[in-house]
Amino acid sequence: MKVLLKSAFAAGPPTPDKAPKVGYAVTREISGTLPSLRTIQATEPVLDLRILATSDLHAHLLAWDYHANQASPQVGLARTASLIHAARAEQPQCLLFDNGDFLHGTALGDYLAETTPTIRSGRPLHAHPMIAAMNALRYDAATLGNHEFGHGLGFLRRSLAATRFPIVCSNLYFKPTRGAALSLPSLLLVRDLRDRAGKLHRLKIGVLGFLPPQTVVWEKRYLKSRASVDDILASARGLVPLLRASGADLVVALSHSGIGDPQIGPGAENASTALAALDGIDVVIAGHTHLLFPTADQTALAGKPAVMPGFYGSHLGVIDLALHKGPKGWRIETQRAETRPISSRNPQSGRVEPLVPDDPALVALAAPAHAALLTRAEAQIGETPVPLHSYFALLTDTPALRLVAQAQAHRLAQALADGPYRDLPLVSAVAPFKAGGRGGPENYTNIPAGPLRARHAGDLYIHPNSLTGLRLSGADLAQWLERSVSLYRQIAPDAQDAALIDDRFPSFNFDVIHGLRYRIDLAQPPQFDPFGARLPSAARRIVDLTWQGQPLHPDQQFVLATNSYRSAGGAGFAGTEPAQVIYEGAEGNREVLATYLRAGHQPSATPAPAWDFLPMPGASVLFESAPQAAQHLAEVAHLRIDPLDQRPSGFRRFRLHL
Numbered sequence: 001m002k003v004l005l006k007s008a009f010a011a012g013p014p015t016p017d018k019a020p021k022v023g024y025a026v027t028r029e030i031s032g033t034l035p036s037l038r039t040i041q042a043t044e045p046v047l048d049l050r051i052l053a054t055s056d057l058h059a060h061l062l063a064w065d066y067h068a069n070q071a072s073p074q075v076g077l078a079r080t081a082s083l084i085h086a087a088r089a090e091q092p093q094c095l096l097f098d099n100g101d102f103l104h105g106t107a108l109g110d111y112l113a114e115t116t117p118t119i120r121s122g123r124p125l126h127a128h129p130m131i132a133a134m135n136a137l138r139y140d141a142a143t144l145g146n147h148e149f150g151h152g153l154g155f156l157r158r159s160l161a162a163t164r165f166p167i168v169c170s171n172l173y174f175k176p177t178r179g180a181a182l183s184l185p186s187l188l189l190v191r192d193l194r195d196r197a198g199k200l201h202r203l204k205i206g207v208l209g210f211l212p213p214q215t216v217v218w219e220k221r222y223l224k225s226r227a228s229v230d231d232i233l234a235s236a237r238g239l240v241p242l243l244r245a246s247g248a249d250l251v252v253a254l255s256h257s258g259i260g261d262p263q264i265g266p267g268a269e270n271a272s273t274a275l276a277a278l279d280g281i282d283v284v285i286a287g288h289t290h291l292l293f294p295t296a297d298q299t300a301l302a303g304k305p306a307v308m309p310g311f312y313g314s315h316l317g318v319i320d321l322a323l324h325k326g327p328k329g330w331r332i333e334t335q336r337a338e339t340r341p342i343s344s345r346n347p348q349s350g351r352v353e354p355l356v357p358d359d360p361a362l363v364a365l366a367a368p369a370h371a372a373l374l375t376r377a378e379a380q381i382g383e384t385p386v387p388l389h390s391y392f393a394l395l396t397d398t399p400a401l402r403l404v405a406q407a408q409a410h411r412l413a414q415a416l417a418d419g420p421y422r423d424l425p426l427v428s429a430v431a432p433f434k435a436g437g438r439g440g441p442e443n444y445t446n447i448p449a450g451p452l453r454a455r456h457a458g459d460l461y462i463h464p465n466s467l468t469g470l471r472l473s474g475a476d477l478a479q480w481l482e483r484s485v486s487l488y489r490q491i492a493p494d495a496q497d498a499a500l501i502d503d504r505f506p507s508f509n510f511d512v513i514h515g516l517r518y519r520i521d522l523a524q525p526p527q528f529d530p531f532g533a534r535l536p537s538a539a540r541r542i543v544d545l546t547w548q549g550q551p552l553h554p555d556q557q558f559v560l561a562t563n564s565y566r567s568a569g570g571a572g573f574a575g576t577e578p579a580q581v582i583y584e585g586a587e588g589n590r591e592v593l594a595t596y597l598r599a600g601h602q603p604s605a606t607p608a609p610a611w612d613f614l615p616m617p618g619a620s621v622l623f624e625s626a627p628q629a630a631q632h633l634a635e636v637a638h639l640r641i642d643p644l645d646q647r648p649s650g651f652r653r654f655r656l657h658l
Contacts, residue, residue: 045195045325046333047203050091051252052084053309053317054098055287058105058147059112059130060312061366063358065442066107066377067459072442073354074343075312077133078366081359083316083340084137091320093193095205096137099287100145100256102130103159105312107458108366111373113151127162129366136361139165141187143209143254144172145288149219150464153226157182168209168254171235174227183209186239188246203323203330206248208239210255212269212288220568221466221584232257232271233264233278240280249330250282250323258289262302269531272308276301282332283319285309290438292339305335311438315339350627350650352442377455382597386605388447388460391629392636393432394487394501394510395656397610400445403603404460405430405514407596408561408589412469415583421471421559425547427515428561429480433462435507441626441650452597461590463508465563469583474547475554476575477513481542483573484511486526488541493523493616497655500621505530509571513560514610516552518545521614522621522658532572543614563589609638616658624651 054077063076073079088094103109112128127135134142142165148156160167160182169183187207194200210232216223223229236253243251258270262277272286284301286293286308292315293301293308300306307317317339324333343352388400405428416422434445445459472480487505491498500522509532524539545552559582560575567584569576585592622644630643630652640657647653 045197045199045201047193047195047201047323047325047330048091048093049193049203049321049323050087050094051283051285051317051319051321052087052094052096053285053307053319054080054102054313055100055256055285055309055317056145056290056311057098057102057130057313058311059103059109060106061108061130061133062363062370063354064370066373067455067462068446069374069377069455074314074352074440074442076342076358077130077137077313078358078362079342079354079356080313080316081133081137081362082356083342085359086356087316087318087340093191095140095189095191095252097207097252097254097285098134098139098142099254099285099309100143100209100211101147101287102134102142102145103128103156104147104150104464107377107455108369108373110151110458110464111376112369113155113464128159129369131159131162132365133362135162135164136365140189141166141168141207141209141254143167143256144169144183144211145256146212146215146218149215149222152222153182168207169211170208170239171210171213171230171232172227173230175225186243188243188248201325204247204249206240206243206246206251208236208243208251208253210235210253210257210271210275212257213267214269217569218565221564231266232268233274234266236275236278236281240278244280250332251280252283252285253281254285256288257286259286259291259293259301259308272306273301276304276306283321285317294337294339299337300335305332305337307337307339309339310341313342315341345648345650347648350441350646352440352650377453377458379454380451381454381457381594382452382600382602384447384449384452384603386603387449387632387635388445388456388603389632390432390435390445391625391632392639393435394507395623396612396636396639397512397606398432399603399606400447400460401430401432401512402514402606402610404589404593405512405561406601407593408467409515410596410601411467411585411587411592412559412561412583415585416469416559421469421582424471424557424559425515426559426561427477427513427547429511429513429566431484431508431511433508434459435510436624436626436651437503437507441624441652444626444628446626446628454594457590457594457597461593463563463565463589465565465589467583467585467587467589467592468562468564468567468581470560470562470567470575470580471582472558472560472575472580473554474552474556474558477516477558477560478542478545478552478554479574480511480560481513481516481518481545482527482540483532483571484509485520485541486528486530488520488522488526490525491522491616491619491621491658493619495616495619495621498619498621500623500656502530511562511566511573512611516545516547516610517549518611519543519614520611523614523616528572605635612638613658619658621656621658622653623656624649624653627652629654
C-alpha cells in the first residue's frame with residue numbers, strides 16, 4: 001500500500017457556536033485486485049470500499065480471563081486481528097475504525113493504569129499495549145467511549161500520545177484553561193482508490209465520533225468543571241454540513257451509542273438510529289450497549305448501512321459499499337453489512353470454540369504486561385471458608401455480595417467515625433457485576449472455598465469505581481430499591497413457568513441494600529423501565545421494609561455506602577443529588593475490598609437472606625444461569641429450584657417455585 005500522509009490541525013479551541021473546522025486530513029492510495037460484483041459500463045465508475053469496525057474492546061487484548069486465570073476463546077483483539085487480516089485480503093480497499101471503550105475494562109487495563117509509567121520527560125516511554133496493537137493493525141481512526149475516562153485524564157492523555165491514528169470525538173468540549181483537547185471534532189480521510197476498471201479516484205471520507213452525553217455524569221470525578229459532552233444529534237447537525245463543504249464524499253459516524261429509537265429527545269444516551277436518519281450521514285458504526293447489529297429482523301438503520309460489532313473483540317463489523325459516481329458525486333449504490341465472530345458455541349457440549357487463531361505479533365506485544373499481571377494476580381490476600389459465586393445473585397442474598405457490602409460499610413464507618421454522621425445508621429448497596437446476560441454463561445463469579453487471590457478482588461468488583469457515601473432518607477432507600485427490582489417482569493398469581501428476568505436490564509443496576517430487610521412483590525408492575533425511565537405505575541414492589549426489625553420510617557436518616565458511578569447519578573437512582581453526597585473517597589471499591597480481606601476478615605454463609613420474594617403459592621418462574629449453578633443448589637436450599645435443560649446459548653434453565 002502506498003501511503004501519502006498529510007495533516008493540518010485546526011488552530012485554537014472550538015468557536016463559540018461549537019462549529020469547529022475540519023481538523024485533520026489523511027491521504028492514502030490503496031491498490032490491489034478488486035472483486036467485480038456486477039457488469040458496468042466503461043463510462044460508469046464504481047468504487048468498492050469495505051469498512052471494518054471494532055467496538056467496546058475494553059482492553060481485551062488477549063483471549064484470556066484474568067479473574068479465572070484461564071483462556072477465554074470468545075474475547076481478544078489478538079484474535080479479532082485474524083478476521084481483520086482475512087477481510088483485507090478479500091478486499092484491499094478497506095478502512096478500519098474503532099468505536100470507543102478500548103482502554104478500560106479488564107484486569108490488564110487496570111494493571112497498566114496503576115503500575116506502568118507511559119511518559120517520562122515528555123517522551124513516550126512505552127505505548128499502552130492496546131495502543132501498540134491498534135497501531136500495528138493500522139487503524140484509520142477511532143473515537144472515545146465513556147469508559148476511556150475511567151482511569152483519569154492524565155492516563156488517557158499519556159496513552160493517546162502514542163497513537164499513530166487520529167482520535168475524533170465530535171461532541172466532547174474541554175473548557176478553556178482546563179487542558180488541551182483529547183481529540184479532533186471531525187476528520188477528513190482522503191483515499192486514492194481504484195474503480196472496477198482500474199482507474200484511480202480520490203475519495204474524501206468525513207468521520208465524526210460521538211459519546212453519550214451522560215459521560216460527564218458517569219465520570220464526574222474527572223470531567224466535572226473540565227469538559228462538556230453535548231447532545232449527539234445537535235452536534236452532528238452542526239458538523240455534517242462543514243464536512244460536506246470541505247469536500248466529503250462520504251460521512252461515517254462512529255457512534256459510541258446504542259441503537260435507540262428513531263424519535264429521541266435531547267441528551268439521549270442511545271441515539272444511533274436517529275443519527276443515521278440525519279441527512280448527510282452515510283454510514284453508522286454503533287456500540288456502547290454490547291449488542292450485535294445487523295440482526296435477523298433489521299439490516300440497516302434508517303436505510304443506512306450500519307454495524308454494532310459486539311464487545312471484547314467478539315466480532316468484527318464488516319460493511320461493503322459499492323459507490324457510483326453520478327452528477328452529484330459519489331453515492332452508495334449497494335450496501336451489505338455483517339458481523340463476523342471469532343468463536344462459536346458447540347450446541348452439544350455448550351463450550352465456546354475458537355474460529356480463528358491469535359495474531360502472534362499482537363500476542364508478543366502484550367506478553368510482558370501479561371506475564372507481570374499473572375504473577376501479581378496470584379498474590380494471596382485472604383481466605384474464604386465458603387464458595388463465592390454469583391449464580392443465584394438475582395434470586396437471593398449471597399455471600400459474595402454480602403462480603404463486598406461489608407467491606408464498603410466497614411471502610412465508610414472508619415471514614416465517618418470523627419464526623420457529624422457517625423451516629424447515623426449505615427447500610428451498604430452492592431450489585432452483581434457478573435450475572436450472565438450479554439456476557440453469556442461464562443459471565444459469573446465462581447471462586448471456590450480456600451485462598452483468595454488478588455485477582456479474586458477484581459472478580460468480585462470489576463470496575464475501578466471509588467467508595468462514596470450518601471445521606472438518604474428511608475423514602476429514598478425504598479425508591480432506590482424500587483429502581484433496582486425493575487429487573488423482574490410482572491408475574492401473574494397463577495403463572496406457570498413465566499420468564500422472571502427482563503433481559504434488557506443489566507445486572508450491574510440490580511442493587512441490594514445490606515443492612516435492610518425486605519420482600520419483593522412480583523405481582524405488582526415495576527415503577528421503572530430497564531433504562532431507568534419512570535413508568536406510570538405507582539404500585540410498590542418493595543414490601544415489609546425494615547431496619548433492625550422495625551418498619552422503616554420514610555423520614556428516618558441513613559448513610560448509604562455505594563460507589564462513585566452510582567452517586568454521580570449512574571442509572572438514575574434516587575437521592576444522588578450533590579447535596580446528599582457526604583463522602584467521596586480516593587480509594588477504589590476494589591482496593592477497599594482487598595484491604596478488608598488482608599486485615600483478616602472472611603466471608604461467611606448468609607445466615608438468613610436479607611431479602612426474598614413475597615410468596616405466590618402455585619406460581620412458578622423460569623430463569624437461566626450457568627450450567628455449574630446446579631452444583632450449588634444446596635447453598636440456596638431455602639429456595640425451591642428445579643434444574644431443567646441446557647439451552648443452545650450455553651445457559652441452563654431453572655424453575656423457581658414462588
